[in-house]
Amino acid sequence: MAFLTLERLDKTFGHAAALSDVSLEVERGELVSLLGPSGCGKTTTLRIVAGFETPDRGRVLLDGRDVTHVPPERRGIGMVFQGYSLFPNMTAAQNIAYGLRVARRPAEEARRRVGELLDLVGLRDAAGRYPHQLSGGMQQRVALARALAIEPRILLLDEPLSALDAKVRLSLRTEIRRIQTRLGITALYVTHDQEEALSLSDRVVVMSHGRIEQVGPPEEVYGEPKTEFTASFIGSMNQLRGTIGPAGTLEYHGRSLRLPPRARATAGETAALVLRPEAITLTPEGAGDAVPPGANVLGGTLVTRTFLGPIVRLVVEVDGEYLSVDVPGAQRTVHRQGQRVRLWFDPEAAILMAASGGEKGDEAE
């Protein structure tokens, strides 16, 4: 049985449906991210797991127990909030000790435990400082230590890094994951930052408008999006829209594009081949570079070139539409605006989506 089960949760605030039929299973020791834009229901889901909200319908089962109507203070959770959650009237050490004092642990044990946790988050020297004397990153580390002090069953994190500087975010992100795996604690992590979700999680739950769009390991959610929302929300996606031809190809601006082997399509229907910018290879026309047999080839004109550091993003105009192509930043090929180029990609790298936005293939859910 899964460690945490969310069973068909519904939640409405006033007239707005915040959650519709949300179900999820989280295994012990997993770190699962809830990812989506503002208003998608990810925070509501987390708060229901925490107990700060009660679902209108559905159940929450934690470690074999139905906790749907159990108040937060009796669920055995540890929670890290977005910010300003440290008690300003207590030092870092006192903050961390708070849960232990509430649980009436002996003073000696509490002292030892606080020391352990301060070491875990690398803040031994800051023990006697007050929150306003700590940087944002340090505050969140104390908040994490405080949540872990009481050995919670599950760790809940509500966009803990959103309020921090980019550099701090990066280092703290790695640290959170390190601690989580080291302790083997189950964690639910809410974020709107895809990079965070993809880098931290065992599995990612993509949410939109109160529903779960897709659940899966980061590579799967990124590389094999099952819905149009997931495809467009995670990373960038090119969409080649056309009609399925009689020979089982996609007719795109007069060219016949081969479909991925798994795809199932009926002639005459509208569909789109969806594909990542890094899956396309670009060569200047006439350069004579070899194109693998079976690849889909398009021709177009280079419109813009943007240097982004690790990658260079090229925008190519193909028959009135604009496609994005990413090439490694280190590749020093010169690209000139207005240059005629050839684009090719392996049919397997694309996903066929129906006009309605669902994947069309054998594995489509």
Place this chain on the structure above:
Amino acid sequence: MIQRIVLVLFFAYLLLPITGVLHFTLLDGTRVTAAHYLQALGDGEFQAYIVHSLALAVATVAISVSLMTFTAFWVHMRAPALKPLLELLSFLPFVVPAVTLALGLIEIYSRPPLVLTGTASLLTFAYVVLALPFTYRAVENGLSAIDSRTLSEAAQSLGAGWWRRFITVIVPNLWPGIVSAALLTFSLVMGEFTLALFLVGSAYETYPLYLNEVWRSDPKYGAALAILSFLITWGSSVLILGASRRAPGQVQGAVLK
């Protein structure tokens, strides 16, 4: 520079009437004397009535501040939709004239089951109501300033029940707001005249009432009592502020750099 000038002028404006009264009380004709102040030392009534006022003030502060802190926090967390109503109610004492309030209270509390007219208790309760706008506002501002919801939820996630959260996390961090409320309430009660006159009168005479009486027959002594009242209220405020320094820990908001 302009700021300083304005500040000086402002204080001059505030202190001028007091200076005038001081001048009046310290001079008999052309002779400087402290006799009118020394008169208070031998005046048993003065001592009794100042104690009455202080007692009322302390009782009012204790009840009003604890009641409103509790209520404001409860509404803030459990029933935020009720806030506008609470705000409206807390403003009523401003709107209703003191005389009307007094007469209304007499109407209700001069009959069974609760006959309280002429008692200090009735006056205390009336003062608690009168202090509502000050205490509620001060506490509510404090609650919003400290993001009490996040703090409360954090404490809750760590296993703390309602009372524990309130006492260990909310009250210590609300301290400046609570002290403000206490100070405002204290000064209000020390200077209140109308309700004291109507509700209790001579049954539990308060300092302002006594002052008013004395002033009619002995203006110099009355004026001296007024200055003493000012000093006592001011002194008590300083004491309350002093107590606030020693309150639990740092209360500045967290700064995320």
